[in-house]
Amino acid sequence: xxxxxxxxxxxxxxxxxxxxxxxxxxxxxxxxxxxxxxxxxxxxxxxxxxxxxxxxxxxxxxxxxxxxxxxxxxxxxxxxxxxxxxxxxxxxxxxxxxxxxxxxxxxxxxxxxxxxxxxxxxxxxxxxxxxxxxxxxxxxxxxxxxxxxxxxxxxxxxxxxxxxxxxxxxxxxxxxxxxxxxxxxxxxxxxxxxxxxxxxxxxxxxxxxxxxxxxxxxx
Numbered sequence: 001x002x003x004x005x006x007x008x009x010x011x012x013x014x015x016x017x018x019x020x021x022x023x024x025x026x027x028x029x030x031x032x033x034x035x036x037x038x039x040x041x042x043x044x045x046x047x048x049x050x051x052x053x054x055x056x057x058x059x060x061x062x063x064x065x066x067x068x069x070x071x072x073x074x075x076x077x078x079x080x081x082x083x084x085x086x087x088x089x090x091x092x093x094x095x096x097x098x099x100x101x102x103x104x105x106x107x108x109x110x111x112x113x114x115x116x117x118x119x120x121x122x123x124x125x126x127x128x129x130x131x132x133x134x135x136x137x138x139x140x141x142x143x144x145x146x147x148x149x150x151x152x153x154x155x156x157x158x159x160x161x162x163x164x165x166x167x168x169x170x171x172x173x174x175x176x177x178x179x180x181x182x183x184x185x186x187x188x189x190x191x192x193x194x195x196x197x198x199x200x201x202x203x204x205x206x207x208x209x210x211x212x213x214x215x216x217x218x219x
Contacts, residue, residue, distance in 0.1 A: 008108035015171035049172030051145030095209030112155040149182035
């Protein structure tokens with residue numbers, strides 16, 4: 001599929017810039033299991049891309065536990081993930097090359113993530129990317145996180161680019177739905193174990209890593 005008149009590239013964060021999805025899944029498994037929720041790493045993948053409070057709410061309604069405190073559980077998960085990222089976080093393949101390519105082509109660069117500000121700071125500091133983004137938008141304080149398109153629409157507005165001329169890069173299906181609903185062009189970079197699943201057909205492009213970005217932008 002042809003990529004048309006792209007003026008901005010908007011990156012998701014977890015699973016696109018940093019190899020954090022397995023970390024999220026492990027921490028969520030540990031915290032939720034301790035609360036008595038019968039989760040597995042596989043079932044936790046159902047909530048990939050959701051904002052953390054939405055994720056906790058989802059599992060509470062699946063298997064309620066006593067003394068429900070969404071904010072407390074969410075903070076526990078985020079704090080553990082942020083600390084791990086500060087210590088051991090690694091970029092996904094092609095991150096620096098993608099940034100350099102966008103800059104060389106004069107494209108505006110944005111970040112649109114469901115993650116809270118504290119985690120964004122941990123990731124961008126760890127990966128030394130703080131100066132790379134013209135706009136950074138979190139769904140943390142929005143009424144709805146992904147798959148609602150608001151965080152993507154906010155990022156496009158902050159960049160001053162019509163959403164139709166933004167290319168959104170996502171690794172989660174919930175994020176991909178959000179970007180499509182925002183009327184953006186899209187690239188899906190699924191986790192290796194999810195590649196080949198029929199659902200990714202809704203993306204304009206599919207790729208294995210960010211190293212494919214130049215090819216996508218010249219297609």
